[in-house]
Amino acid sequence: xxxxxxxxxxxxxxxxxxxDPRSLALMLLMPTMLLFLFGYAIRLDVTEAxxxxxxxxxxxxxxxxxAHFDASHAFQVVQRLADRAELTRxxxxxxxxxxxxxxxxxxxxxxxxxxxxxxxxxGVDANTARLMRNYALALVNExxxxxxxxxxxxxxxxxxxFNQARLSRLAILPGVIAIVMAVIGALMTSLTVARExxxxxxxxxxxxxxxxxxxxxxxxxxxxxxxxxxxVIAASVAVLIFDVPLRGSVVGLTLVSALFxxxxxxxxxxxxxxxxxxxxxxxxxxxxxxxPAFLLSGFIFAIQNMPLVLxxxxxxxPARYFVTLxxxxxxxxxxxxxxxxxxxxxxxxxxxxxxxxxxxxRRLGLLP
Amino acid sequence: MITRIGLGLxxxxxxxxxxxxxxxxDPRMRFFIVxxxxxxxxIFGYAATFDVRHAxxxxxxHARTQLTRELIxxxxxxxxxxLTGYADMAAASRAMDHNRIRAIIRFDTGFPExxxxxxxxxxxxxxxxxxxxxxxxxxxxxxxxxxxxxxxxIQVEQRAWYNPNLEDRDxxxxxxxxxxxxxxxxxxxAMTVVREREIGTLERLMVTPIARAEFVIxxxxxxxxxxxxxxxxxxxxxxxxxEVPFRGSFAxxxxxxxxxxxxxxxxxxxxxxxxxxxxxxxxxxxxxxxPAVILSGFAFPIRNMPEAVQLLTWADxxxxxxxxxxxxxxxxxxxGDHLFExxxxxxxxxxxxxxxxxxxx
Numbered sequence: 001x002x003x004x005x006x007x008x009x010x011x012x013x014x015x016x017x018x019x020d021p022r023s024l025a026l027m028l029l030m031p032t033m034l035l036f037l038f039g040y041a042i043r044l045d046v047t048e049a050x051x052x053x054x055x056x057x058x059x060x061x062x063x064x065x066x067a068h069f070d071a072s073h074a075f076q077v078v079q080r081l082a083d084r085a086e087l088t089r090x091x092x093x094x095x096x097x098x099x100x101x102x103x104x105x106x107x108x109x110x111x112x113x114x115x116x117x118x119x120x121x122x123g124v125d126a127n128t129a130r131l132m133r134n135y136a137l138a139l140v141n142e143x144x145x146x147x148x149x150x151x152x153x154x155x156x157x158x159x160x161x162f163n164q165a166r167l168s169r170l171a172i173l174p175g176v177i178a179i180v181m182a183v184i185g186a187l188m189t190s191l192t193v194a195r196e197x198x199x200x201x202x203x204x205x206x207x208x209x210x211x212x213x214x215x216x217x218x219x220x221x222x223x224x225x226x227x228x229x230x231x232v233i234a235a236s237v238a239v240l241i242f243d244v245p246l247r248g249s250v251v252g253l254t255l256v257s258a259l260f261x262x263x264x265x266x267x268x269x270x271x272x273x274x275x276x277x278x279x280x281x282x283x284x285x286x287x288x289x290x291x292p293a294f295l296l297s298g299f300i301f302a303i304q305n306m307p308l309v310l311x312x313x314x315x316x317x318p319a320r321y322f323v324t325l326x327x328x329x330x331x332x333x334x335x336x337x338x339x340x341x342x343x344x345x346x347x348x349x350x351x352x353x354x355x356x357x358x359x360x361x362r363r364l365g366l367l368p
Numbered sequence: 369m370i371t372r373i374g375l376g377l378x379x380x381x382x383x384x385x386x387x388x389x390x391x392x393x394d395p396r397m398r399f400f401i402v403x404x405x406x407x408x409x410x411i412f413g414y415a416a417t418f419d420v421r422h423a424x425x426x427x428x429x430h431a432r433t434q435l436t437r438e439l440i441x442x443x444x445x446x447x448x449x450x451l452t453g454y455a456d457m458a459a460a461s462r463a464m465d466h467n468r469i470r471a472i473i474r475f476d477t478g479f480p481e482x483x484x485x486x487x488x489x490x491x492x493x494x495x496x497x498x499x500x501x502x503x504x505x506x507x508x509x510x511x512x513x514x515x516x517x518x519x520x521x522i523q524v525e526q527r528a529w530y531n532p533n534l535e536d537r538d539x540x541x542x543x544x545x546x547x548x549x550x551x552x553x554x555x556x557x558a559m560t561v562v563r564e565r566e567i568g569t570l571e572r573l574m575v576t577p578i579a580r581a582e583f584v585i586x587x588x589x590x591x592x593x594x595x596x597x598x599x600x601x602x603x604x605x606x607x608x609x610x611e612v613p614f615r616g617s618f619a620x621x622x623x624x625x626x627x628x629x630x631x632x633x634x635x636x637x638x639x640x641x642x643x644x645x646x647x648x649x650x651x652x653x654x655x656x657x658x659p660a661v662i663l664s665g666f667a668f669p670i671r672n673m674p675e676a677v678q679l680l681t682w683a684d685x686x687x688x689x690x691x692x693x694x695x696x697x698x699x700x701x702x703x704g705d706h707l708f709e710x711x712x713x714x715x716x717x718x719x720x721x722x723x724x725x726x727x728x729x
Contacts, residue, residue, distance in 0.1 A: 011448060018451055020644075020645065020647075022648055023648050023651055024526065025562065025643070026648075026651040026652065027651065029655075030651075030654070030655075033655065033658070034658065035662070037658060037659055037662045038662070040673070040674055040677055041662055041663055041668065041673045041677050042662065042668045042670065043672040043673070044418070044494060044495040044498075045494070045495070045498060045672075046672070047672065077706065091529060092699060101419075110521070110522070113519060113521060114519050114520070114521070114523065115522045115523070116522070116523050116524075116525060117522060117523070118524070118525050118526075118527070119524050119525070119526040119527070120526075120527050120528075120529060121526065121527070121528040121529065122528075122529060122530065123528030123529055123530050123531030123532060123534050123538075123670060124531055124535045124538070124539055124694060124698050124699070125539050126418075126419070126430065126528075126531055126534040126535055126539050126728030127418040127419075127495070127536060127539075128540065128669055129528050129531070129534050129536055130418070130419065130499065131498060131502075132500075133526055133528075134498070134499070134503070135502075136507075136524065136526075137500065137502075137506060137524060138505075138506075140522050141506075142522050143522065144520065144521040146524045147521060148521050148657065150518075151483075152483070152509075153483065153509070153512035153513045153515070153516040153518065154439075154483050154484075154485060154508055154509050154512035154513070155482075155483060155484045155485070156484075156485050156486075156487055156488050156504075156505035156508060156509060157484060157485070158389050158486075158487040158488070158501045158505060159486070159487070159488050159489070160424060160488070160489045160490070160491030160494070160497045160501070161461075161488055161490060161491055162490065162491045162492045167494060168494045168495065170489065170491070170492075170494070171492050171494040171495070175643060183654060187654070188647065188651075191647045191650060192647070195398070195645075195646070198567075199567070201568075216578075219459055258586075276560065278563070278646040278647075278650075279555075279556070279559045279560070279563065279646070280394075282555065282559065282646075282650050283404055283552075283555065286404070286551065286555075287403070287404045287407050287408070288559070291407065291410070295411050295412065295415045295416065296411060296415055298493075298667065299663070301415055301416050301417060301418065302418075302420075302493050302495075302496050304423060304424075304470065304496075305417050305418065305419060305421060305422070305496065306415050306417065307414055308415060309414075310411075310415055312413050319584055320620045324467065327492050327717075328467070328492075331491075331492045332465055332492065334465055338465070338466070339466065349619060366500070
């Protein structure tokens with residue numbers, strides 16, 4: 001490989017990027033845009049969920065229970081329901097997400113030691129419904145403990161390590177870097193090689209002493225620089241604006257990110273050579289890199305919650321290893337060497353992709 | 369006059385024929401009208417779940433009494449949790465560091481007197497942590513109460529409407545239709561228009577008698593056909609394979625989808641009017657798709673967002689289509705039920721089309 005040749009291709013690609021300031025600006029804005037979206041707009045927990053109360057008798061015990069729900073951070077009583085028909089209508093219209101039905105004999109049964117309540121959930125958003133059920137049962141349990149004069153049979157004290165306040169933000173933002181890199185690495189590089197094919201420039205390059213390895217390396221180099229720049233931006237915004245703690249080593253994070261970036265860039269290169277036109281290349285890289293990075297990496301949906309077959313399928317998703325490493329380095333403060341299996345897996349995928357890319361590159365018709 | 373319209377129609381037919389041919393001629397393109405929606409559907413249908421059906425849990429039991437054994441049995445009874453014993457907290461916390469366990473149950477030596485159990489969850493997956501803590505503590509509390517021979521003071525009978533088993537799938541599958549249509553139609557429109565500009569055929573078209581409107585219609589109609597095909601494809605597989613119920617009217621599905629397509633195609637044209645290269649178009653599309661999907665309430669309820677962000681969601685066509693399509697799948701309903709959503713989609717679509725028409729001269 002002649003470094004001068006690589007540099008010439010890289011310089012040409014770099015000029016191409018600089019001549020198009022709009023694309024460059026978008027690529028550098030991407031991490032910030034994604035972090036703001038995921039940092040501000042996403043809350044997986046339920047807070048102040050709108051609920052209705054159907055209180056079938058006006059007793060003190062019933063009022064206290066409703067007030068207990070209203071005072072909690074999970075719920076907000078927005079409607080006093082008059083009857084079942086109103087309850088049905090309010091849930092159907094989406095005005096309330098759940099309804100608490102307090103039967104007419106609630107106070108009397110409470111004195112006898114066995115009261116009953118009914119909780120009706122709008123199950124359309126299953127996750128929210130499950131969380132509301134958890135909170136409602138915990139609130140009822142608190143209420144029962146307060147009313148009962150006996151000590152509880154069991155006290156449970158719970159804590160969440162690495163994320164005391166259980167903020168979804170902290171759990172999600174370290175994974176955003178994976179999304180950014182998948183887009184810059186795979187999507188952008190897949191377009192750049194496909195563009196040369198589509199516009200016929202390759203035919204001219206075939207007459208030069210440029211080899212395929214030099215061509216690919218030169219094409220990818222500028223995007224590597226941009227990707228690493230995005231890493232710096234993403235990490236800074238996450239730490240400085242969203243208070244995500246960076247407990248592990250910066251060097252470790254940088255090295256792991258560089259490895260992942262190389263992997264997705266090679267993915268992009270393979271896709272673009274196989275696709276041959278930009279439209280197809282962009283669709284393929286969306287489906288094979290961006291979507292898996294989003295869905296199959298543990299970024300938002302925990303891999304352990306998926307069906308077993310799919311858990312095995314995630315083994316070939318590079319983003320899976322990177323999301324794990326990034327979360328662990330940010331939140332748990334452990335070095336990448338401790339999780340060497342993840343690093344090794346990324347390394348293996350890199351080697352396999354490099355071999356595949358060189359094979360595919362034969363189709364470019366350049367010198368070997 | 370009549371001949372002019374006739375000629376226009378003739379030109380339009382020729383252009384439409386060319387666009388359909390260009391889109392469907394390449395077997396790789398045909399493949400990719402079908403495969404990306406299917407991949408999205410399958411991945412989302414299976415992978416998108418917040419429900420904790422299986423979790424590894426660490427156990428540090430310093431008390432080792434009959435009661436702790438009973439409580440442990442209560443935890444494993446659901447089949448959702450597998451317990452692994454650890455000698456001390458140091459070993460257990462190391463296991464959590466390495467992502468081998470997602471929670472730790474700890475009984476101290478003082479447990480028989482104090483009756484306090486500690487539950488520690490891995491907060492680096494906050495949603496699962498909430499779920500696991502909720503379920504584990506409920507299982508143990510209920511067991512302890514039953515062992516103490518007590519009746520629960522207040523019993524809660526719970527029911528989830530529309531989705532009694534709380535399947536995440538029923539929530540996500542209708543949403544995928546909205547995503548698939550947005551991604552495929554917007555990118556297709558934007559990229560095919562920009563390609564004409566990039567390879568210079570747009571300039572050649574300018575010297576022909578083809579009007580701007582004819583050019584736009586010819587570009588947009590095949591893509592709309594692809595979009596409608598994707599709607600039907602995903603709906604069919606969602607209902608037949610994933611067994612998601614469809615309770616509403618089919619006519620309402622078509623009308624809602626066509627109105628939604630107006631806005632996604634409009635956005636695609638708008639993007640193309642701002643891009644000179646396909647790379648720019650792709651980047652811009654990404655800057656539209658990500659906020660549109662995240663802010664639509666697709667996976668994260670809009671009500672949980674900060675107020676300022678909630679205002680932004682009003683400009684998101686996906687938000688309205690999601691309401692329509694989720695109601696049609698899970699709650700039922702017909703053509704007359706979503707007039708507000710229809711109106712908003714028409715408004716946003718017309719706005720995007722008008723803006724891009726003004727720019728695409």
